[in-house]
Amino acid sequence: MTLLGDRQQLSYIASQAADARVNLELETEGMTLNIGPQHPATHGTLRIIARLDGEQVVWVDPSCGYMHRGYEKLTEVRTYPQVTALVNRIDWLGSFANEVPFILAAEKLMGIEAPLRAQHIRTILFELSRIANVSLFLGDLGVQLGAITPVFMAFRDREYVLNLIESATGGRFHPNFDRIGGLKDDLPAGWIDETRTVMKKLRRFCDEIEDLLFGNEIFQSRTRGIGVIPRDIALQYGMSGANLRASGVDWDLRRDQSLPMAWDKVDWKVWTHPDGDSFARCWVRLQEVRESTRIVEQLVDTIPAGPVMTKVPRIIKVPEGEAWVCTENPLGEMGYYVVSQGDLGPFRVKIRSASFNNISITPWLLKGVYVPDIVTILASLYFILGDIDR
Amino acid sequence: MSSITDTTLATDVVREGILARVQAALGDIIVESLVKPGDDIWVRVRTESWRETAVKVRDLGFSYFDFLSAIDWLPSPFGRGEDDPTEPAPVRDSTIRRGYTGGDTRIQMLARVVDPTTSMGINLKTDVPDDNAHVESWTTVYAGANWHEREAWEMFGITFDGHPDLRHMYLPTDFEGFPLRKDFPLLARIVKPWPGIVDVEPMPGGDQDEPVQDGDAQ
Numbered sequence: 001m002t003l004l005g006d007r008q009q010l011s012y013i014a015s016q017a018a019d020a021r022v023n024l025e026l027e028t029e030g031m032t033l034n035i036g037p038q039h040p041a042t043h044g045t046l047r048i049i050a051r052l053d054g055e056q057v058v059w060v061d062p063s064c065g066y067m068h069r070g071y072e073k074l075t076e077v078r079t080y081p082q083v084t085a086l087v088n089r090i091d092w093l094g095s096f097a098n099e100v101p102f103i104l105a106a107e108k109l110m111g112i113e114a115p116l117r118a119q120h121i122r123t124i125l126f127e128l129s130r131i132a133n134v135s136l137f138l139g140d141l142g143v144q145l146g147a148i149t150p151v152f153m154a155f156r157d158r159e160y161v162l163n164l165i166e167s168a169t170g171g172r173f174h175p176n177f178d179r180i181g182g183l184k185d186d187l188p189a190g191w192i193d194e195t196r197t198v199m200k201k202l203r204r205f206c207d208e209i210e211d212l213l214f215g216n217e218i219f220q221s222r223t224r225g226i227g228v229i230p231r232d233i234a235l236q237y238g239m240s241g242a243n244l245r246a247s248g249v250d251w252d253l254r255r256d257q258s259l260p261m262a263w264d265k266v267d268w269k270v271w272t273h274p275d276g277d278s279f280a281r282c283w284v285r286l287q288e289v290r291e292s293t294r295i296v297e298q299l300v301d302t303i304p305a306g307p308v309m310t311k312v313p314r315i316i317k318v319p320e321g322e323a324w325v326c327t328e329n330p331l332g333e334m335g336y337y338v339v340s341q342g343d344l345g346p347f348r349v350k351i352r353s354a355s356f357n358n359i360s361i362t363p364w365l366l367k368g369v370y371v372p373d374i375v376t377i378l379a380s381l382y383f384i385l386g387d388i389d390r
Numbered sequence: 391m392s393s394i395t396d397t398t399l400a401t402d403v404v405r406e407g408i409l410a411r412v413q414a415a416l417g418d419i420i421v422e423s424l425v426k427p428g429d430d431i432w433v434r435v436r437t438e439s440w441r442e443t444a445v446k447v448r449d450l451g452f453s454y455f456d457f458l459s460a461i462d463w464l465p466s467p468f469g470r471g472e473d474d475p476t477e478p479a480p481v482r483d484s485t486i487r488r489g490y491t492g493g494d495t496r497i498q499m500l501a502r503v504v505d506p507t508t509s510m511g512i513n514l515k516t517d518v519p520d521d522n523a524h525v526e527s528w529t530t531v532y533a534g535a536n537w538h539e540r541e542a543w544e545m546f547g548i549t550f551d552g553h554p555d556l557r558h559m560y561l562p563t564d565f566e567g568f569p570l571r572k573d574f575p576l577l578a579r580i581v582k583p584w585p586g587i588v589d590v591e592p593m594p595g596g597d598q599d600e601p602v603q604d605g606d607a608q
Contacts, residue, residue, distance in 0.1 A: 072545075074576070076470075238456055251509065320489075322489045322490050337457075
C-alpha cells in the first residue's frame with residue numbers, strides 16, 4: 001500500500017512542482033542555512049546544514065556527534081549491573097524504558113526471568129516513562145509552531161508523573177531501578193492510589209492538548225500534508241514507534257512479540273494513521289499517551305503479590321552467548337544486541353536506538369520543503385539527541 | 391505462550407520455517423545458520439554476496455531494516471582497562487572465540503532485518519577480510535543503511551563499496567583510529583587510571599583478600 005494515490009499528497013506534490021517552476025523563472029539564488037547546533041527546536045545539539053533555493057530546501061545534511069559519548073565502547077569496561085547507569089542517559093526523557101531491554105537481554109542470556117510482580121511494576125514504570133516523555137513532546141509541539149501555552153501545561157502535568165517515578169525509584173530522570181532478576185525495591189505505600197489520580201489528570205491533559213492544538217486551524221494547516229513518509233520508505237529507513245504507525249504500519253513491539261512483561265495482560269489498542277504526515281505522527285503520539293494511561297490504570301489494579309527479585313548470584317557472570325532484545329520505547333524501537341563471553345561485563349553491546357534511524361530519513365524527507373516546515377517536521381519526528389548520538 | 395527465555399522448547403516450528411525459506415532463497419550463499427528455539431535466527435553468509443543477501447531477504451518480506459554494525463572478536467589487549475599503570479602489563483589470552491554461526495576473520499558484520507507482518511527478524515553476519523576490510527554497501531537495498539554504514543566505517547574501519555557518502559558521523563574529520571576496535575584503548579582509562587585500583591570496596595559479606603566465588607546465591 002503506498003500513499004501516492006492519496007489526493008492530499010498529490011496536491012502537495014503539484015504545489016511543490018508549481019513552486020519549483022516559479023523559482024526557476026525567477027532564477028533565485030541559492031544560500032546555505034545553518035540550523036544549530038544550539039537551536040530550541042532540536043532537544044539538544046543536532047546541527048542541520050540546509051541548502052536553500054529561495055524558500056525551499058534543496059538538500060539538508062544533519063550533522064550529529066555533538067553529544068556522542070561512546071556508550072558502546074564504555075559498556076565493554078563495565079559490569080552488567082553498571083551498564084544500566086549508562087543506558088539511562090540515552091533517551092533522557094524516558095530513562096527507565098532504556099534499562100528494560102538491556103536487563104531483559106542479560107536475563108535472557110542467563111536463562112532467568114523476573115518474578116511476575118517485578119514484570120508488572122516494570123511495565124508500569126515503562127509506561128510512566130512513555131507518558132512523561134511523550135507528554136513533553138505534545139507540549140513542545142506547540143512551541144515549534146509558535147504556541148506557548150501547551151508547553152506550560154505539559155511541564156505542569158509531566159511533573160506529576162515524574163513525582164510518581166521519583167517516589168517509586170528515587171530518581172526523577174535517571175531511576176537506575178531495574179536489576180538483573182527483578183527490581184531494586186518494591187513500590188512505596190500509597191503509590192497506587194496516587195497513580196490512579198495522576199492518570200486521570202494526564203487524560204485531562206490529553207483532552208486539553210487535543211482541544212488547544214489538534215483542533216487548531218493553524219496547527220492543522222502547518223502539519224497536514226507536510227512531511228509525508230510513505231509506508232515502504234519508512235520501513236526501509238527502519239523508522240519505528242509512532243513515526244512508523246503514522247505511516248499506516250500496524251506494528252507495535254509491545255503487542256507483536258512475547259517478552260516477559262505485562263502488556264499482554266491488559267486491554268489496549270495500537271493506534272495507526274494512514275496519512276504519514278506531521279499531523280499523523282503527532283496524533284498517533286497523543287493517542288499513545290491515552291493508551292498508556294489506560295495500561296497503567298489496569299496494571300495497578302492487577303499487580304500480583306510476591307517478591308520483586310528472583311535469586312541471582314551476588315556477582316553476576318553472564319554465560320557465553322548472543323542475545324537481541326528490543327522494546328517499544330517512547331521514541332520507537334530500542335534494542336540491545338549483547339555479546340557475552342562469560343565475563344563480568346559484556347564483550348560487545350550494539351545499541352540500536354530509535355532516533356538514529358528516525359532522523360536518518362531527514363535528508364530524504366526535507367528535500368523540497370519550505371524553511372519553516374523544517375522545524376515542524378523535525379518536531380513531529382521527535383528525536384532526542386542522546387538517542388541519536390548514544 | 392512461550393516467553394523469550396523459554397529454552398525448554400525442543401524445536402521452534404515458526405523459526406525453522408523462516409530459516410527454511412531463507413535457505414531456499416539464498417542457496418549456497420549461506421555458510422552457517424543457527425536457530426535458537428523461542429529466541430532468534432542467525433545466518434552467516436559469504437562476504438562477496440553481502441549485498442545479494444540483502445536483496446534476497448528483502449524480497450522475502452524482510453523489508454524492515456533494523457540495524458547494521460560490526461563485531462570485533464579480538465579479545466581486548468587492555469582487558470577491562472583496570473590495570474595498574476605502575477605494574478608490568480599482564481599477559482592476556484588473545485585467542486579469538488567467536489559467537490553464534492562461527493567465522494574466520496577478526497571483524498564480522500552484523501545486521502538485522504525484520505518482517506513487519508510477522509515481527510520475526512534474522513541476524514545476518516558476514517566475515518570482513520582481515521587484510522582488506524571491504525564489504526559491499528547495502529544503501530541501494532535499504533536506504534536506512536546509509537548512516538549505519540557511516541558509523542561502522544568510522545568506528546571499525548570497514549569500507550563499504552558503493553556507499554555514496556562515506557563521511558564521519560560522530561568523530562571529527564581528522565580523527566585517527568577506529569574507536570570500537572578492541573585494540574583501540576579507552577583513552578579515559580589511560581589518562582586517569584581506574585579508580586578501583588586505589589579504593590577497593592569490599593564485597594558485602596566477602597573477605598577482601600579471598601577471591602569471591604561466583605554462583606553463591608544470597
